[in-house]
Amino acid sequence: GSQVRIVTREDPSNDAFKTRLVQLVVENNLDSMMEMQIREKGHTKGILLGRCLLTGSMNLTYNGLVINDEEITCIVDEAELQRTRLEFERYWNGF
Numbered sequence: 092g093s094q095v096r097i098v099t100r101e102d103p104s105n106d107a108f109k110t111r112l113v114q115l116v117v118e119n120n121l122d123s124m125m126e127m128q129i130r131e132k133g134h135t136k137g138i139l140l141g142r143c144l145l146t147g148s149m150n151l152t153y154n155g156l157v158i159n160d161e162e163i164t165c166i167v168d169e170a171e172l173q174r175t176r177l178e179f180e181r182y183w184n185g186f
Contacts, residue, residue, distance in 0.1 A: 095125045096183060100133050104152070128183065137175075143167050144175050
């Protein structure tokens, strides 16, 4: 029941992920719950959930998740989460 918003770059290394994600969304009739934007210079990495923010150097790839030594921080401070939500909303809307 959650809305998913993804911001990524137009990069060949992202093509398989984007293709598979769109397939899963269509197969499961979740079109109204997922939105994706392509940003030319996007490089920020994070997952903003209802109760926490995961952020760090990790790419959401096999190497980033399994192979490489990466830094990741879990933020649970409500004030920081609210600030991040507002920043992401502004970014999403192009401000």
